[in-house]
Amino acid sequence: MTINIVTGVIGSDVHTIGSKLLSYAIRKAGFNVTDIGVSVSQEELINAAIETNSQAILISSLYGHGELDCRGFRAKCIETGLNDIKLYVGGNLVVGKIEWPEVEKKFLDMGFDRVGYPGMTPNQVIEWLEEDLK
Amino acid sequence: MTINIVTGVIGSDVHTIGSKLLSYAIRKAGFNVTDIGVSVSQEELINAAIETNSQAILISSLYGHGELDCRGFRAKCIETGLNDIKLYVGGNLVVGKIEWPEVEKKFLDMGFDRVGYPGMTPNQVIEWLEEDLK
Amino acid sequence: MLKNEKLSDEKFQAIRKEVLESWPTGAEVDIDEAVEYHKLHMADRNVPKRFLRARAEGDILIQPRAGISPINACIDLLQHLQDEGLADILPTSVDSYTRANRYKDCEEALGKSEREGRSFLNGLPVVNYGVKNLRKLVESLKNPMELRTSSVDARLSAEISLAAGYSAFIHGPICPTMHYHKNAKLGKAAEYYQHIFRLLAVYTEKGVPMTADVFGTFSNVGVPQSFIFSNVIIEALMAAAQGVKYIWPNVIMQGNLVQDVAATQVLPGLVQDYLEKFGYKDITLMTIANHWTGPYPIDPQGAYALDAINTVAAVLGNADQIMVKSLDQGLALPAKEANGAALRFTRLMIDYLKKQKVAIGGDDLEIEKAMIIKETRQLVDKMLEMGDGDPIIGAVNAYEAGVMESPFSSNVNYNRGKVMVARDSEGRCRYYDIGDLPLSKDIVKFHQEKLKDRIQKEKREEDDINLITDSILSLSRGYLV
């Protein structure tokens, strides 16, 4: 059974490389990826997940407004019936030099299941997916 | 009339380059220089000055113990009758990162007439000599 | 209709009227008054003149990327970069709202900033500040200034900044379209940039030399230089058509000394050839070498090291200016100290190196140079063909058709995701997949053999996807390959 996944870059962020690279790698690893590109809204991500019957949404945010852009995302997922969906987020999530554990905690508290860090490898993300979804 | 000057590196310091370069430049500028080399004591410097009837002693100290090595030098000069002799000191005068004005003050207070700073040019020293001795 | 020819005076004035009326501060712009201002106050702070002096002295200039709000903070920042960082040319990057021409949002953000005492903009909203305020900034600095936007429509920013004393302006239409926007259209962007190029030329014609800094497109993933250069050439031809006399072609250092030196050395000749082919004369070219624009190491020592090898390549390649990356580039928005330190470091490296004539690369260099030249020509000539001889029409057509594709572009209109790049065993950037790029078979073969060689040397699987990931991320991991 193929597993469906949605990827995209949230907010008005145009940084596409990390997200594209992830999509490319995850696809190669056997997942079915729908990459909806840069500058997407929470709604666009959720709609894509519903349409494709996806089990995970992988959100990238590089430009620093990740916290703002992701606020309330888990609630919105539940609202639309995506109760069990895995939510990952990664990139340069905040503005300013904040220690990693603090950043991670912030996003875990916001309801994300996994928080990607700058410089991490796509392989690590694949491992997470395999752990969480298989 | 030629002006006589003694140069030397005080204490157990073996850094000879700055002192040799100074001697070389001052000599070229028309002064008569007696360079007594590295690792010299206060007494050796004073004896050389008396012997050569010098009007200035230029002490180098690079290795960090300048303060210790130079203590009481002015008094010792006066003791031996060198009442009007000009005393210059220069190099890396202290251990640790101390701000320049503080270093300079320390050595001025110890009775030196001029305090040379790291990176200064021999030309600057010649200017001082011409101002002070001619 | 879009065409690469000089805008008529009427058309130019008509556009200007519309642009200047789009926001109140537009009314402050009066070219003739501005020309006087430049001549009186900016005479020794003119970008092209500063470059001519540097070239006569055998010097290489440095410029950071910087720009914050409010204006007083921006003054502090730029003074620091000038006095402590020893920056020769001072930039001002505008904020994201300004890039999107959302001046109303800027105004709100400025108000909020004032009330709450911290900034809500990621650059200086030059349009909102207007000519008079911007002149205060310009006068607070002793070095010449360049405005940096990456907008598809940067016309009002250009009008205001050039009137305020700036004498260089970054970008043509390609980079903003490919990397800063999701939906922008290249044809529309090209029209906007024709106005800006014409504006630079008008000042120059009135006795105030102005520079068009044509960037081509980013290399964020390690793209063969020929691809970037073909874009630079299109933009240079656009600028020249509007009468611009000082053009800066850009090259991006990618970490391999030989390939970077080869690129830096061949770029001005390539641009010159095409300018001559189109009969554009008396144009002064200055080569701008950029520190790597892709992912940087997070470790500041890694950033120093990457800046270092990029600087060596830029100097040995005879660049005229180095665009310096801050030490915290990989981490977060550049802090003033980290940016200043990177600049000062680069300045001192230049001073250690600039008097040294160092032949580098030997035959190896010659091969890379020949490849870059050949590839660039094929790409440019194909675009010219697709535009019936018109470079900008050709570029638009080529991009629309997917014959040109900027790898990892953000723009859905121009990203078919076919072109893929990777580094060979020496860290040189090669095509992994050539997509639909119009390159001849021997070139494709050259690239593929280089990559095959690496795959074999490193005992990787034929279709190892990590080859691409490793290539894109290697510099940010602190090594080349």
Place this chain on the structure above:
Amino acid sequence: MLKNEKLSDEKFQAIRKEVLESWPTGAEVDIDEAVEYHKLHMADRNVPKRFLRARAEGDILIQPRAGISPINACIDLLQHLQDEGLADILPTSVDSYTRANRYKDCEEALGKSEREGRSFLNGLPVVNYGVKNLRKLVESLKNPMELRTSSVDARLSAEISLAAGYSAFIHGPICPTMHYHKNAKLGKAAEYYQHIFRLLAVYTEKGVPMTADVFGTFSNVGVPQSFIFSNVIIEALMAAAQGVKYIWPNVIMQGNLVQDVAATQVLPGLVQDYLEKFGYKDITLMTIANHWTGPYPIDPQGAYALDAINTVAAVLGNADQIMVKSLDQGLALPAKEANGAALRFTRLMIDYLKKQKVAIGGDDLEIEKAMIIKETRQLVDKMLEMGDGDPIIGAVNAYEAGVMESPFSSNVNYNRGKVMVARDSEGRCRYYDIGDLPLSKDIVKFHQEKLKDRIQKEKREEDDINLITDSILSLSRGYLV
């Protein structure tokens, strides 16, 4: 009487007895026990083995200069340089009292340190700590170790440190005599170093490879490399005569890329030639490139920049190890952070560069190489001649006669002040005054023309003394020429 031949076992043991009895901790030294210790505990932390591995991997190692007292502070420092600085080989510099064999003064200083809670020694007094204590330090680190003294008589430091787990030892007799002492005699120093070289060889013969790190002499003012190399070769021949199998010839980077690369590339071949001439076989040479050992810029960005160009030259010259200068080298005793940052920076630069094969210099390089080889041979051959074929007797005779003169030496016995050096218009180091050095007329002419060229280009007066000052200080001022 001094002669360059292997010490007989009796003589070696007689010297050892005397040396080991000169201070109580000498009794802790037992070579056979130490060999066991090395084999058991240091097997993966052996300097020569680490180098062979690096060479196989195409890697270049880094080592700082460091050493403080008391031993726990030294452990902290070295752990930092290893873990944060990524140093591959860890040094221990001894303090000045230890250098002068004033162990009694060390003891007092250690006592005073303990009472007053701060250190009074500028390095680690390894003799006073003795084998057992030193092993604690060695075991607290995961990388191999080298001891660094610059003493005329370093025999007891060598005995103790090698027994404690160190596997490399710096210096032959020349540098300590010329630059660290006012009155020392080269002949006496040579005798002392014969013992140390023999000691390194004995360990090697018993299955624990040990390295002689032959430094030749310092370049603090920018000395033509041939001068330094002729000293390195004498020391290498001395080490080889005692049976040493792992020799590190040193080269000092002086800021000009082409000259530095030329030097780094020709050094091992030159040493190898002379070793072969004397019939010494199976010797492994590793080239050690030192960041500039003369005056450094005070500005940390300048230090970064100078480290950077030195690192480029070392890597392009195929060095096996780089001796890294701390960022505060020009200012004060290196702080752990500044030293660690310089190391990490150098490590990352190496990692960006090491896979790149870059031909550099072209004909220009070939000329510099040829000159270095020719000059070195003339100097070495003259010394051999003056020693009737014995390198060390020849060196002593040549230095006594002033035929060899280390520019700006501190030693009154060997400094006639005749030899003077300066940089040419590209920053390459040349003889301003050849003194009595035994170099042929064509070589003298080559050097003088290079300097004349600079004098003319810079419109200086013929006998402008500032040429020398400017040459010596230029790197510390933040530029090359």
